Amino acid sequence: MGQAHAHRRAVGALIGLAGGTFLYTAAEALPIGLLLPMAVDLAVPPSQVGMLVTVYGAVVMVASVPLTALVRRVPRRRLLSALLVGFVVSNAITVFASTFTMLMAARIATAATHALFWAVVVPTAAELFRPGLHGRVVAIVFAGGNVALVLGVPAGTWLGERAGWRASFLAVAGLGVLVFAVVAWLLPSTGPAQGHADRGRTPDSRRFWLLVVVAVLSTAGAIAAYTYIALFVTEVTGLPAASIATILLARGVASVLGILAAGPIVDRSPWTALVATVALQCVALLGLYAFGHHPAVAVVLIAIAGLGFAAFTAALGGLVLQVAPGRSDLAAATLSAAVNVGITGGAFFGALVLESHGAAGTMLIGALLGAVALALALGERLIPPPHSKGGAAVRESIPAGRRR
Template identity: 50%
Template sequence: MRAWVTLTALALSTFVYVTVETLPIGLLPQIAQSLGTSTSAVGLLVTAYGFVVVVATVPLTKLAHRWSRRRLLGVLLGVFAVATAVSALAQSYGSLLAARVAIALSQAVFWAIVTPAAASLFVPHVRGRAISILYTGSSAAPLLGVPAGTWLGQQAGWRVPFLALSAIGLVVLVVIVALMPDLPPGRSDADRGTAPDPGRYWTLVVATALMVTGAFVSFTYINPFLTGVSGFAESAIGPILLVRGLAGLAGVIVAGFVVGRWGWPSLVVVTAGQAVCLLVLYAFGANGAAAVVASAGAGFMLAGMAAVLGARVLEVAPGATDLASAGTSTAFNVGITAGALIGSALLTGAGVRSTALVGGLVTMAALIAVLAEPRLATRRAQTVGSVT
């Protein structure tokens, strides 16, 4: 019971981190008016946040590598709670940006260690389900956290949801410090890959960057696609995104039940599934029903991929799993940034419909990388054998 309560707290921590990262998007006008700045400048609060995570994840994880997980999570959540409260109290754009950078620095390390930390609480045969539960928090954030935070900010002022997230972070911190075992680094079998293989790991990093890039080439501009290509009214976008969010939550849950037994095949399925969904969206996006189904299917596959990725890192990490997770987390965030940039270029050039096509083609490249993974591992084993 202690392990499951701790896991619930860790899942809630993923929820608050994802929510606080994207919450300014829903509160752009309120924050801009309050601080006397432009909405585009407030939008940069999200872009800068993501950039800090990309740049800082690997070096900060190396610096904190020898800390115990309980101590490190306590420090990170403490930074989160304080910096989020400072965000709520900020009286200038500069102070808000500085607070956001502090949160992003804590998140950079958080995503590197949270999966190994959750896995270390359980025996190997239930870790797939545990990781699935962990990632329900991050999947629920865009479905529940951001809409709820936006509504609360519209009703009570933009500062209130940030204060609420700070309070939740403090509760999570207390639970983790009180209940998580304080194991020294390297003492848990989850601290090392169960089947370490550098070839498989680096293939996983490349496939992650490509798949996430493909996903966000399309998803970043799904709103203009649904209105401009599928012909939906603006009022229908919210319900459609809700359907996609629910599909993503289902994807995480399903992945948790299959990844423990079928790790690499699970990754093949979610990658191929996303490619198919995006190409269907391109080919049949003018049909409203097909667009909704394809968008929901893509959400299912991407969210499932996140859970599969966490489990795969625990298998193939060539060294410490936290450093391996730092690499895949960086790849994930690079994919988000690259996808948004490519989609923006397509939007002003080939048009919004092309975002689904290019997203599908980039995902096909990710599928090629995933399919090559066993061959690369076999070649490596043969090379090692011939040398010895």
């Protein structure tokens, strides 16, 4: 009975953590859908509102590692509860912001809590279940972010268009109170570095940094193509602009299915999952470049590209728990920063290619960046396993009471 009760609490806590990823993803992306109403209300150009998303991503990219190192001694439940309180407060300030400067300050505060949340949520969720389930656990946590893109952001945009953009952020803040209550109530109270997921299961700095580079390149490839998918659909595929929302919905649904399906595969063979998902992205983007003028083919390949990238993020999360050379939260923070570098770089390279080679060219550059990532991921097999001496060194770096 006690074990069944503990399992139910763990499942509830996992749902709460997935709710957190839903909230942060929705809050980050909401200004994209509410660009025009926010610009009109604040009397600023739409490009200035767009900076709310750019600066948010930059803060996450820069702050993830130093902030995680700063709070390394704070117990996870206390830390995550405090972050969710910060999320609620900063979004409440967003609702009542009377100037763009005040709004930007609130967004920076939200981004700082975002950076920390994503660094600790994976190892915290993994602690709730045995190691053999880590891939599935990571997939569920990350699925919250994908559901936010499929349902949360469109719903927030719909609400903002009818009740004003502030109502959307008020709804997000309200949901934040609910998620805070679930996490604060159900998440076990453990100190930092007190569980089986606080460090990599097979620490390997070479494989970890290879993973970081693969994350940057594959993410850049995916974003270079995805950022301009609307132009591709209208200019290359020849479909009407009214079809874009439906196509993106299909891609979003495929993403959620992909990340959930990837979980068991990550548990069995994480590096195989990584290679397979990067390869799937490459094939889909190359197919779009070559055959994107066929509407049916284009729609299917756009969905497959979304599925592949979502599953790729699950593989990243599973692998960081395996090869983290030190604390898994610091490793996750580094990987989060790497993904944000990929997002920024991908959008930049995509813009350059769009100017010179049109929307079709963004698919090609996405596939080429993915191909380099794929070659590196395949090269993992050439890296010898950690030397026993190195393993001993890793064990010596862990206090005697923590060795296992």
